[in-house]
Amino acid sequence: MTEKIKSKFSFQADWQRNLVVLWFGCFMTGVGSSLITPFISLYVSSLGHFSKTELNLWSGAIFAASFVVLAIVSPLWGKLADEKGRKLMLLRASLGMAITITLMAYVTAAWQLLLLRMLLGAFSGFISNSMALMASSSPKEKSGRVMSVLTTGSVAGTLIGPLIGGVLVAWVGYRHVFNVTGVIMFLVFLLALFFVKENFTPVKKDQVAQGFKQVFSLFSHPAVIWGMFLTTMITQMTNQSINPVLSLYVRELMHYQGNITLMAGIIAAAPGLVTLVVAPQLGRLGDRIGQKKILGAGLFFSMVVFAATAFSQSVTFLLIMRFLVGVSDAAILPSVQAILAKEAPRQVTGRIFSYNQSAQAIGAFAGPLLGSVIAGFIDYRYVFVASSILVIINLFNYFTHTGGLKSRALWS
Structure with a gap:
């Protein structure tokens, strides 16, 4: 069989x-x-x-x-x-x-x-x-x-x-x-x-780069890699920050009436559904025009969407904004992975993606904590204000860590 x-x-x-x-x-x-x-x-x-x-x-x-x-x-x-x-x-x-x-x-x-x-x-x-x-x-x-x-x-x-x-x-x-x-x-x-199937040639232990310093000495532009790690962490923080209180926010927008649980589930699923559909198309586009353009556009769009979400007055508007978050995720997350794939030397590829996973885990842990604190002490909508500010930091990270690479084909 x-x-x-x-x-x-x-x-x-x-x-x-x-x-x-x-x-x-x-x-x-x-x-x-x-x-x-x-x-x-x-x-x-x-x-x-x-x-x-x-x-x-x-x-x-x-x-x-x-x-x-x-x-x-x-x-x-x-x-x-x-x-x-x-x-x-x-x-x-x-x-x-x-x-x-x-x-x-x-x-x-x-x-x-x-x-x-x-x-x-x-x-x-x-x-x-x-x-x-x-x-x-x-x-x-x-x-x-x-x-x-x-x-x-x-x-x-x-x-x-x-x-x-x-x-x-x-x-x-x-x-x-x-x-x-x-x-x-x-x-x-x-x-x-x-x-x-993996065509892997074992590397002698004494020939493997040891520690962060040696790993990053193999990169011609290590700042790019650090920038991608930070992008991953902040993106996870902004995506996860609303999750602990999403159902409570939906309940408030629905004025405690209707099927709140069902609507909260739909809104929670909305970004992932859109990312699932849009990500492959943006990935192909990035291979043609350069991942830097897709990543930058995704970050800017994310900032606008989170800022607009803070002004939600109805559950319908919140749902639309969450769908749009899926579009920005479809631009950001695969672009980061593709950039790491193209930049990482084969002998340290495993560590680079594991470092990125660590950044993702930190964001997944810190985001809900941040969202819960802001919602508890201020208001639900300020979670989105904080997310927008985090994306602005991410945009600053994007320009400072990739600005010197405009001439390279990968970033064109």
């Missing part, structure tokens, strides 16, 4: 087959990391008797744990990927996630779930290593399209994950959701094992 399936991919180049398999892997990784979101507090409450304050603290800690650990360990896995190969890291990540998520079905206390969420962050890295593998194996002139396609996989998974989680909870209960996800992640492991 395996040979029959393999034959279906025989007409494709290795990198094209890899792209198909890794898209599905990124999609399922996004699902696995986000399906707990709708019911994390409810699941925690079933593990003991907690006061309201205790429940909120446990839920927040459990939700954030994987991001904090991911930000710390990702560079370590990236270094190992450059030494041993990216496919090995794909297998490590997918199998580790399969085991860890499955074990979440059998916890009996909140501290056990917290520990497993930390392990989930420690085993993560499938998406960053997929990016690194495709960056090192696909044609450079197609980097924009390739990175856009992979981005749609992770975005779609993260978008659909909460929906799948909610449906499965209603159907089979909390615990079996983790069993189902674990099985799917094991399927991702098998697909990566049998169908992903």
